[in-house]
Amino acid sequence: MTLHQSASSTTATDTVTAQLLSVENLDVEFRTRSGTVKALEAVSFAINPGETVGIVGESGSGKSVTAFTLMGVLDRAGKVANGKALFQTDRVAVDLLREPESSLRQLRGKELSMIFQNPRTALNPIRKVGKQITDVLRCHTDLSGDALRDRAIEMLASVRIPDPEQRYDAYPYELSGGLCQRIMIAIALACAPKLLIADEPTTGLDVTTQATVMNLIKDLATQQQMAAILITHDLALASEYCDRIVVMHAGHVVESAPTHSLFRAPRHPYTAKLIAATPEPHKAFADLIPIAGNLPDLKATTIPPCRFSQRCDRYEPALCDQAPLTRQQPVPEHHVACWKPLE
Amino acid sequence: MTSTTFQHTRYVISENLVTFGAFALFLVLTLFAIFGEAIAPYDPLASNAAAALQPPSAAHWFGTDQLGRDILSRVMVATRLDLGIAVMAVALSFLVGSLLGTCAGYFGGWSDRIISRCIDTLMAFPLFVLAMGLVAALGNTVANIIYATAIINLPLYTRVVRSEILVRREAGFVEAARLTGNSEWRIMARHLFPNVLPVMMVHISLNMGWAILNAAGLSFIGLGVQPPTPEWGIMVAEGATYIVSGEWWLALFPGAVLMMAVFCFNLLGDGLRDLIDPRMRT
Amino acid sequence: MTSLTDLPSQTVPLLQVSDLCKTFPIGKGTSLHAVDHVSFDIRPGESVGLVGESGCGKSTLIRVITRLLDVTSGTIQFDDTILSTVAVRQFPKSPHRKGIQLVFQDPTDSLNPRFTAYDTITEPIKRLEGGHNKAQLQARAAELADLVGLPQELLSRFPHQLSGGQKARVGIARAIALNPKLLVLDEPTSALDVSVQAVILHLLADLKERLGMSYLFVSHDLNVVRLLCDRILVMYLGKIIESGPVEQVFNHPRHPYTEALISAIPSFEAKPHPIPLTGEPRSPINPNPNVCRLYGRCPKGEDKCQQVMPTLKEVAPNHWAACHFHN
Known part of the structure; x- marks a missing residue:
């Protein structure tokens, strides 16, 4: 059947x-x-x-x-x-x-992770993108403090975002659609x-x-x-x-x-x-x-x-x-x- | 088209008991407003000292007041005046507010700034006190109650219409309207404004209840409509003094009807939005 | 349809855009250069494709051409008339209003939710021609519905009662209602499913043949542009960087950006890996007039690209490219 x-x-x-x-x-x-x-x-x-x-x-x-x-x-x-x-x-x-x-x-x-169709609406517009990655890490790992931040920056680098340290503090509206989708991928793969x-x-x-x-x-x-x-x-x-x-x-x-x-x-x-x-x-x-x-x-x-x-x-x-x-x-x-x- | 409209109306009403109740109540109020004088069992103005302050009975369902007038008849006849004031005031503020809001939202820039600042100024006053002041200054007439109520409701309509127009101003169908040769005024009136109507219906309905309360409130404190005209606010005000001595029905029945009317319009809003928005039809 | 008779024979351009600029002020002394010194023309009956990434200014360019936006500088000449001097608010009264029409990208957003399909289709006839009675309008609407393959019983429906493909047909019917000479299509199929996209593309090809219109076809999908267009314009950050006959640009792109764009199209066939454009596009806000717009993302970028802005050069007959390394 x-x-x-x-x-x-x-x-x-x-x-x-x-x-x-x-x-x-x-x-x-x-x-x-x-x-x-x-x-x-x-x-x-x-x-x-x-x-x-x-x-x-x-x-x-x-x-x-x-x-x-x-x-x-x-x-x-x-x-x-x-x-x-x-x-x-x-x-x-x-x-x-x-x-x-x-x-x-x-x-x-x-x-099990998911990436959505529209990265601009799927990201929280008033939260720094780096924080949005650490949110996931905090839920599922034992990392804290600077280790959390380092891991998030590492994730940003792994999705080939230029200047990951600076981008950590960026808000979604400051990034292009392609960059937003890469942030989504970084969150999903964190x-x-x-x-x-x-x-x-x-x-x-x-x-x-x-x-x-x-x-x-x-x-x-x-x-x-x-x-x-x-x-x-x-x-x-x-x-x-x-x-x-x-x-x-x-x-x-x-x-x-x-x-x-x-x-x-x-x-x-x-x-x-x-x-x-x-x-x-x-x-x-x-x-x-x-x-x-x-x-x-x-x-x-x-x-x-x-x-x-x-x-x-x-x-x-x-x-x-x-x-x-x-x-x-x-x-x-x-x-x-x-x-x-x-x- | 008419048969589908009818089916849709039936659907909206039957699907939602609350909406159904609100529509039924609205129908009753409308009937009272139109035929109140004809179907009232007694003359609302005829006093009868022998029958003063009688509690509710088979002859006088709502009892009688201090002058022996039948309260049921007075409540029924008062519907026309109270609803009339509210409808006129809401219609006036809706018209003016829509015009101002559409201009502010569509043109932006200077017209938006001027209109918005004026509305902000209006909102800086406590609205009921403003209405009291206006009626006191302009004189105690029904027309002035309508004007005062309309003015204090103006900010609501202007702001809602402005924001609704603002989000649609850049929509594709507005550009399309421009391409098909519509003038700016025509785009505002024929293309943009009708799309705001469903949202406005909810506000109008909520606002109706509020306007009734406002008119009754003004009469209650002695402004606006004067005795012996039957009016819910005056009746509650007059009856209030008798509650202490045990004659509760004088204030209770007009008050309850007033409350039901406000309640009815508040519930009606959602039902009306479903009716008027073509997207809700399937 | 009257325009069937006057098919193109002369080579006088229908639309001539020269040195067109559109900037948006965004603060003191800074402005966003959405369209930057763009020149091209469209001959009668010709289909020209305009491709580029989102944000490259193609939407602004077509809104300037369709007279929804005022120009900053430069001229637009349509049929011997200079249109760029007519203010946007005055243009609805111009006799050329019905000559240039636009088909919108999003068929849902571009239809008034409170207008039936009939209202939408007859709107341009009522506004721009006038003097029709109800029977005439109904006949015209029925004729247009037939032309775009919209079943006539759907004319009484509201947009939310129509499918995506049907809404697209209503949008096209509205645009062709007055036999425009130039039809600008703003990604007309990007919101549609593959099966519907194919239908609409065939419809557009058919309409062009029957009504003898010129098309300016805007898309980011090069496969679609290739099917429908004779000539292609590639736009990058407000500038046209390559233009030429469609097959030639496809098979021998001369600009590195065009090359990357073409290599990135997904395809069933095995093909070499796409040429990566690394980094982020340059900012369109107060761009340096001496630096090539692609510099920084371009795999060929050299010092020269930072000193002299490349201009369009004819690299083959009718094939122009703006790159120092066009070979």
Whole structure:
């Protein structure tokens, strides 16, 4: 039924235990004034230690909801209806969705960190950036006094901020967007987390800044043996920095594969269409093909079992009206949730 | 469009019992204000010495006062005057305040500085004392109560409109309006100001309650409306002297109605904002 | 549509910007030089792309050109008329108001929340043409909705009831309502999803062909600019540092900044590592007129760059670059 179950049924159990995070059958619902929105349905994926995984999808695909659910900062209207998210800490595996808030607070910032889309709003505007780094350190380490300050300056230097000593006393408004995002990264990585969730970390930034910020995340991840989830709408960006990519559409995981395999031979029609719609340096205008149709209404009582079926040109009545089955493709590690995948 | 507006209204009201209660109360007050004289069981001005100071009974639900006038009738008839003063005062300060606030917020610079300083000066006075002074100086008429109430409410409207305009002044749709050939005045009136209305509705409603209280307060201390005109503030003032001797109903019923009216307008604000803001419609 | 008939044949520029400056005073004796001695022109029917980082002055430049901001010095000539001397507040009355229109970056922010799509689309017709009755306006709105691919039943909706792509279409319909000769597009697709972006790009290409407009297409996404534009202007800190035919600039960038910009575009294909621009950009406040704006971030920077500001030189036919080391 799901990606994870099919994966575990075919791979040895020891690889399952080695996973840093395994999300299984996650259902998230939002209560709204006009009905319940099934924002996520049966979302499953896994992250290995040290791996960078991209979650790619358009707005409304549920990629940010996934991140917020994992961090336990879901909006009050949202509710986890079903599912597990097992996170491997030093000692035990904890279920992030069932853990009490007090122990989640111990995990957040220390083992599990997040970078937000807009660094300017995510940073406290009236607190010096250095202090904002020491706040995290104070919560999760035994450092104090000058040691705290030294460690914060060290963090600023590690995210390649020029003149870290002076910048320690700067306020967010005195820094450019790129520098603010680096401060966010310094805060997120202050306690050397095992997993970093980056939600559109470069969306408001310029391409040149985007490249430096992404390279920084990638380098630090390699240095610290840290796994990262990169949430983005930019397929090309994900292709450059991720080992594996999970493609989401309307709250479903439609495809999950190693990056090279996904781009060489996408199996899900949506992934193929997404690639065709992305402008590329050597793509002709005629080859830029829009995706027809809209996301299905997730408030409706009868959402088609395959949520892409209404936009899909491979749709076949009886066949596709069953719930999309996840099959393992000939290529190892390449999963696709489609009844008529591309060959 | 009208059917969706109706559905939306029904939705806002049915979804929130408090809003529903406030709307119901508002309807009752409006009915009293319009038909008060017609549906009042007795003549509010007719005194009857034989029936003076009677406690509430089947014949006189709210009892009678020292001159034998029916308190229920007087309370009902007074609604028109009290609501009228409040509506006129609020409308006046809303109009003037919106104009001043829009100019200050939109043009900035000198016009903003002059308008804001004048408003600050107005706010330096204790507002009720200012209203007392104004009525005392201008004379005890209903019109002067309206002017005084309007003037002391002016800072609220000017400031709220100014700040709301200020945050929208640079919005894309304002630039777009300029590109499509709108003059500055037209942008202010047709594009910017309507967007401030939902926020203003809440303030108007809260302010209505406050204006009623203010008018009643002025009458209570003997300024403004004069006896024997039925008015809630005067009735409470006249009844207050009888509380000690046990005739509690003289002050209690007008006071309770006054309180309900203020309460009603305070609750109405939130409901009105939901109604008027198109973004709340789905 | 009338403009179909007068397609460009002459090479007289439609828009000619020369030596344009826009500074914002920010205190005694200091000012922010947002646009610094910029010159370029746009021929009828031509699409020109304007790229650069945020804060490089491209937003200011297009607001000066669309006459939302007054100029500090320099001239803007549009169709034989000098527009830069007309005050911004007077411009709504100018006959050229409808000739230059703007499509905004954020489709949500640029639509009045209390106007329906119909109100928004007919607003320029009512204000700038006038004299239409209701039936005529409805016919025009329906025609425009068809042109931009907006279903007519959506005309009665408010912005919050429309999707991002539909709002973008409403914004475009408003801008083309009066057949402008020059349409300035301020990152029209940056707030949209990939699938919708592709639709809107095709729509814009189609409209340009049908209505014969000239485009000034502002974007930070070079991939998008390349698809839609004939010529490209690269802006850095208030100055145009490179300009030329789009393919030529893409394949043979002559300015180190353009080179870094192009190398940083993410792509599915394997490509060399992006050229890093280290350090922070120079301040646009009272910049030293003799120091190259990129100095300090530029991998090629030398002493000469600190002494003489490089000027635009023609490095190949129609291809200009402002760098001492343009080879």
